[in-house]
Amino acid sequence: MCQNEVEANGWTSMPANAGAIFGSKPFINQPGPLSLEDIKFPFDEPSVAKTLVYAKKTLHPKTFNHSMRVYFYGKTSYSTRLAQFEQNPRSKSNQNRNGNFQGTIPEQFASLNPVTWALTCLLHDLGTAEENLTATRMSFDIYGGIKAIDVLKGHGATTDQAEAAAEAIIRHEDMGVDGTITYFGQLIQLATTYDNTGFHPHVKDFGELIYETTRAKINEAYPRIKWCKFFSGVIRKEETTKPWCHSTHLVNFDQEIEANTLMKQWE
Secondary structure (H helix, E strand, C coil): CCHHHHHHCCCCEEECCCHHHHCCCCCCCCCCCCCHHHHCCCCCCHHHHHHHHHHHHHCCHHHHHHHHHHHHHHHHHHHHCHHHCCCCCCCHHHECCCCCECCCCCHHHHCCCHHHHHHHHHHCCHHHCHHHHCCCCCCHHHHHHHHHHHHHHHCCCCHHHHHHHHHHHHCCCCCCCCCEEEHHHHHHHHHHHHHHCCCCCCCCCHHHHCCHHHHHHHHHHCCCCCHHHHHHHHHHHHHHHCCCCHHHHCCCHHHHHHCCCCCHHHC
16 A cells, blocks of 8 residues: 555544544644635545535535535644644654643645545535435445445545545544544544534534634535534434444434534524
8 A cells, every 4th residue: 555645545543532632622723714715625626526516416405515514624624733643643752741642743644635535525424315324224324435435436536545535434423532543534523523513522622623713604605504403313314214323322413413502503
């Protein structure tokens, strides 16, 4: 496996425990305001353009807007905060006196490919599309990740890009504190949690992850249209029809979505 692909496609190992990354605050550098133009979405990249058309056609409009918000939240995070996490999080030299991991900007984070991140975000909820949710007994995140591989390769993504996206999609509900996860896996967890519940059990003051005016611009550009009510319903439907599904790993997830106060003003 080419090392450049490992870095570019977000395979770098991160702690599964987001609290070990951020410590006592939800950022490493104090966030400042950004415009959507500053964050940039790779609309003109061919594989993204094709996947964008597919996502608009396949996903519910509310899910599509959510997927776009997730891209911008995540891109903001890895541009300004997560990028400072050292590649080797187990190194004692990267731990502060409280045992939290910290580091300086390593070269590989400058190499992260926003195209792979965009592809991941656009299809991370592919399994919730009506045609997919009822097509299988598999959990939506797992089925969606598997299905995304062929979709993305068909749209011109490399095998490594498609597999990196699939890995993150499959694990995006796999929140916990033990073990490790890919960089994009951790990032998709943070960004989706930020949009869905506005609360993270292991990150203090999670709402401060994104500067308030940046958060407002993202929600205005891609309206929520009562997203929390809609998505909590999707989760209840899956848990009712598939009581074994991975969504049950997130206890009271539907209620936490509905209780999202961070995003309430845009609902």
